[in-house]
Amino acid sequence: MDTAVTNKAALKGAEFIVKESIPQDVFIPEDFSEEQQMIKEMAEQFVAKEVTPVLDRLDKLEEGLMPSLLDKAGEQGLLGAAFPEELGGLGKDFVTATLINEALGAGHSFSVAMAAHTGIGSLPILYFGTDAQKQKYIPKLASGEMKGAYALTEPNSGSDALSAKTTAKLSADGKYYLLNGQKCWITNSGFADVFTVFAKIDGDKFTGFIVDKDTPGFTLGAEEHKMGIKGSSTRQIYFQDAQVPVENVLGEIGKGHLIAFNILNIGRLKLCAAALGGTKQSISISVQYAATREQFKQPIANFGAIKHKLGEMAIRTWACEAALYRTAQLIDQKEHELLEAGKPFNEALLGAAEEYAVECAMLKVNGSEVLDFVVDEGVQIHGGNGFSDEYVISKAYRDSRINRIFEGTNEINRLLTLDMTLKRAMKGKIDLMTPAMNVMKELMSIPDFGSDDESAFAKELKLIGSFKKAILLAAGAAAQKLAMKLESEQEILMNIADMAIETFVAESALLRLIKLQEQKGADAVALQTDMVRTYLYDAAERIHKSGKDAINGFAEGDEQRMMLLGIKRFTKAEPFNTKEARRRIADKLLADNKYAF
Numbered sequence: 001m002d003t004a005v006t007n008k009a010a011l012k013g014a015e016f017i018v019k020e021s022i023p024q025d026v027f028i029p030e031d032f033s034e035e036q037q038m039i040k041e042m043a044e045q046f047v048a049k050e051v052t053p054v055l056d057r058l059d060k061l062e063e064g065l066m067p068s069l070l071d072k073a074g075e076q077g078l079l080g081a082a083f084p085e086e087l088g089g090l091g092k093d094f095v096t097a098t099l100i101n102e103a104l105g106a107g108h109s110f111s112v113a114m115a116a117h118t119g120i121g122s123l124p125i126l127y128f129g130t131d132a133q134k135q136k137y138i139p140k141l142a143s144g145e146m147k148g149a150y151a152l153t154e155p156n157s158g159s160d161a162l163s164a165k166t167t168a169k170l171s172a173d174g175k176y177y178l179l180n181g182q183k184c185w186i187t188n189s190g191f192a193d194v195f196t197v198f199a200k201i202d203g204d205k206f207t208g209f210i211v212d213k214d215t216p217g218f219t220l221g222a223e224e225h226k227m228g229i230k231g232s233s234t235r236q237i238y239f240q241d242a243q244v245p246v247e248n249v250l251g252e253i254g255k256g257h258l259i260a261f262n263i264l265n266i267g268r269l270k271l272c273a274a275a276l277g278g279t280k281q282s283i284s285i286s287v288q289y290a291a292t293r294e295q296f297k298q299p300i301a302n303f304g305a306i307k308h309k310l311g312e313m314a315i316r317t318w319a320c321e322a323a324l325y326r327t328a329q330l331i332d333q334k335e336h337e338l339l340e341a342g343k344p345f346n347e348a349l350l351g352a353a354e355e356y357a358v359e360c361a362m363l364k365v366n367g368s369e370v371l372d373f374v375v376d377e378g379v380q381i382h383g384g385n386g387f388s389d390e391y392v393i394s395k396a397y398r399d400s401r402i403n404r405i406f407e408g409t410n411e412i413n414r415l416l417t418l419d420m421t422l423k424r425a426m427k428g429k430i431d432l433m434t435p436a437m438n439v440m441k442e443l444m445s446i447p448d449f450g451s452d453d454e455s456a457f458a459k460e461l462k463l464i465g466s467f468k469k470a471i472l473l474a475a476g477a478a479a480q481k482l483a484m485k486l487e488s489e490q491e492i493l494m495n496i497a498d499m500a501i502e503t504f505v506a507e508s509a510l511l512r513l514i515k516l517q518e519q520k521g522a523d524a525v526a527l528q529t530d531m532v533r534t535y536l537y538d539a540a541e542r543i544h545k546s547g548k549d550a551i552n553g554f555a556e557g558d559e560q561r562m563m564l565l566g567i568k569r570f571t572k573a574e575p576f577n578t579k580e581a582r583r584r585i586a587d588k589l590l591a592d593n594k595y596a597f
Contacts, residue, residue, distance in 0.1 A: 010333055014358040014421040016504055017468055018435045020461075023514040027095070027329030029321055030516060036096050043078060043103030051107040055395065058109050058231030061223060066113050066233065067147060067191045074144025078104070079118055083126060084345060088139030094332040094349070095325065101270045102324075105277025108399050109231030115274055116187040116232075117141070119267050121148025124196040124208060124259050127346040128251040133210060137194055149192035151183035151211075151237055152260055159412050161198075161260060162206055166239065168199040175246060177201070177209065179217070179239035189220060190233030197239075198256045208250035208259045217242035228398030265353040267407045268360040269331070272324050272367030275403055279317045279367075279374045282396045284594040286310065286378040289385075289393075291590055300381070301590050304579070309377045310589050311582025315531045316370045318597050323366065323508035327359040358420045361413040362501045368403035368410060375400045414497035415490060421500070422479065436476030439469045443566045456517065460510050460536055463573060467503040467543055470570035471496065474550045477563060481554050495550035499543045506532075506539045527588055528597070530581035537576045544571035 011019060032040070050072055051058075057065055073079050082097035083089025092100075104111045122141045125133055125148075140146035157163045166181025179199050186195070195211045211218060221236035251259050287310060290301035300306050334352035343351060353360065375397040379386035386393050404410045425432040475496050478486055486493070513532045516525045547567035555563055588596050 010330060010337075012424075012430060013355045014424050015430045016359075016507065017421070017471055017500065018430060018432060020465070021507070021511055023511045023518070026326050026508070026511045026515060028512040028515055029325050030512075030519070032095075032099065036099055039081070039092070039096055040099045040103045042076065043100050044106070046073065046076060046078065047104060047107045047110070051110045055108055055231070055392070059395070061190075061231065061233065064191075066110070066231065069110055070113065070117060070147060071144045073104075073114060074142070079114075079144050080138075080142025082118070083122075083138060083142045087126070087134060088142040094335060094352075095328045098270065098273045098324070098328040101273035102277040105274030106281035108278075108395060109229045111274050111277070112229050112232040112399075112402075113188055115267075115270060116150065117148045119270055120150035120196070120263055121188060121192065121194075123263050123266065124150070124250060125194075125210060127262070127350055128208065128259050129210070130247075132247070133250070137210070141194070146193040147188055147191055149186055149188040149195045150263075151186050151189075151195050151197040153183060153185045155182065155184050159409060162257060164198055164200065164206070166197070166199040167203065168201045168207060168209065168244070170201075170246075171243070176243040177246060177249070179209065179211070179242040179244055182236055182238045184236045185224075185234060186237055188233055189235040189237055190223060195237070196250060196259070197237075197244075198260060199239075201253055205254035206256040207253050208256040209244050210248040210250050211242065211244055212248075215242050215244060226402075228395075228401055230398075262350045262354060264407055265357045265360045266349070268364035268413065269324070269327060269353070271403060271407050272320070272363035273328075275367035275371040275400075276317065276321055276324060278396060278400065279313075279320070279371045280595040282371075282374050282378045282393065283310070283313050283317060283589070285393055285396070286313070286374075286381045287589045287595070288593060289391075290381055291593060293383075293385075301586075304583070306381060307583045307586035308579070309381055310586040311534075311584075313374045313377055314585050314589060314595065314597060315535050315582070316373060317595070318528070318531050319505045319509035319535050320363075320366050320370045322512040323359075323505045324363055326508045326511070327356055327363060330359070331356050358417055358424070359504065361408075361416045361420070362497075362504055364407055365410045365413050365417075365497075366501055366505055368400075368406075371400045371403060411490075411494065414494045414501075417497040417500055418475065418493045419487070422475075432472065432476070435468075436472040439472045439476065439566075442469070443473070443562060456522070457510065457514055459574060460532065463536055463540065464503065464507045464510060466570040466572075467499070467506065467539070470543055470547050470567050471499045471503060473563060473566050473570065474499065474547050478550060478554055489553065492550045492553045495546040495553070498546040499550075502539045502543050502546075506536055509535055527585055530584055531597075533576050534578045534581045534585075537573045537578055540571045540573035544568065547571065 011021060050069060077090050078100060080089035081092045081100050085091040104114050125137050141148050152161055154164050168177040168179050171178055193213050197209045197211045201207050217240045219238045224234040290306050291299055293300050331352045334355050335348045338348040338351050378393045379397050382391055382393050385391050388394060424430050478492055482489055509532050513528050516528060544567060548564060551560060551563045
């Protein structure tokens with residue numbers, strides 16, 4: 001894709017709330033290059049041939065099986081795809097790396113081990129390590145010769161990561177830091193060779209360390225018994241005067257939070273990608289079951305209740321995918337921009353991911369919740385059989401649940417969505433104030449009924465614009481009314497975050513549709529049009545409910561009545577027969593016998 005053309009119009013982080021995007025400027029999954037498609041197919045084949053046949057053995061934590069799969073993935077270049085070529089990687093762009101994550105997302109526990117290794121297990125060293133640290137570890141992490149893990153969480157510090165109790169004290173001879181403490185929920189801990197560990201020097205300097213598994217004073221607990229992702233190795237790790245050489249300090253002393261939080265931005269987007277891969281696979285499994293399971297002398301796929309489920313599963317998945325790759329391309333573009341401005345490789349990607357931290361948080365919430373919805377409906381379509389371990393949908397259901405907790409809980413990510421957006425506004429990076437004031441003025445004026453614009457999707461574009469006004473109305477009034485107290489009103493913050501997530505996903509889906517129609521013509525995208533119109537119709541209801549709940553949480557009297565009327569006005573969708581639309585979408589899935597979009 002020619003980024004030179006689109007750089008002019010690239011949205012800043014969180015700016016989607018106040019700016020329109022031009023469909024031609026938005027990257028969509030149909031824009032993947034031939035090479036990207038080939039890499040995705042290679043990753044999908046890897047899961048089908050190497051992972052799916054051994055899922056039960058993985059769940060029993062068969063000794064050496066998971067590391068051997070990571071070795072095979074390394075041989076195919078899947079582990080180091082996004083690492084620079086000079087450090088043993090393939091040097092692929094961010095969109096391609098995201099695509100690999102999606103393709104491997106159908107691998108249940110394997111995709112968790114893989115994502116932990118290539119993401120949080122390797123990226124801290126790649127982005128924050130010294131040249132010597134990178135040379136020592138990254139080529140071996142890229143090939144799979146070494147396996148990586150990340151140790152941040154402790155028994156008493158989960159979401160509040162900076163309250164960690166693990167300590168690091170310089171030895172008398174000044175050669176080592178002596179680490180003391182414990183970490184929990186450490187993915188890949190049973191077989192990892194190298195751990196990124198966070199500890200406090202002098203009781204307050206939160207700092208990252210690279211810890212090798214054979215470090216004296218470093219021990220592992222037993223494997224945890226988990227509800228899902230049973231094949232992923234999860235153990236506690238303990239430090240008792242563990243001797244970590246001073247040259248293994250990662251980044252600057254006291255700046256560990258920069259490593260922890262910057263790596264999470266990328267991790268959140270990648271989690272959405274992996275969830276998307278699992279979602280598509282679960283839809284295919286459910287479609288195939290519905291087509292073959294007979295009740296009342298016909299396949300259950302013939303029944304409207306089942307078609308409703310299949311149609312809705314596909315709609316949410318397609319919309320989520322649009323938002324994911326729209327953002328991945330924005331990050332990729334920003335990274336190139338920063339590289340051209342002379343930033344070093346590590347600062348370029350981290351700066352790009354930080355720019356779109358709001359979008360990454362929203363994607364994490366949406367991707368994990370779409371997957372949870374799809375596997376839940378998948379179990380329902382399977383009926384009693386969905387409750388049996390013999391059917392893979394039951395495994396998908398259990399494995400999905402962790403995603404709403406991983407990489408910052410969905411509640412934390414909702415709170416971050418609004419918090420980071422408001423901070424960007426206060427720093428002058430985006431102007432929320434002017435559009436919010438304009439919305440308030442519009443509320444006082446006579447509503448504009450209809451528009452003369454007869455172009456394709458003019459009504460849908462106008463509705464997205466109205467959704468944004470609803471967000472600005474609720475957020476602007478809440479910020480004005482509650483001022484500094486707003487941050488403790490978590491319910492209101494989460495209501496407004498839900499409005500933003502719905503709007504971002506809905507807009508991404510609509511932009512994808514408009515660009516597709518321009519490329520292929522209206523007839524070719526009739527089903528995608530059904531998807532977007534259904535999504536928008538339902539999103540209007542959901543945004544209306546979240547907006548009402550937010551306003552009722554802080555306003556009363558005439559002010560409340562006026563704002564509730566405004567929210568109603570801004571979420572008014574045209575009547576649409578979603579029942580028939582979902583049936584048409586389900587029929588396409590059944591005709592193709594898999595997720596077909």
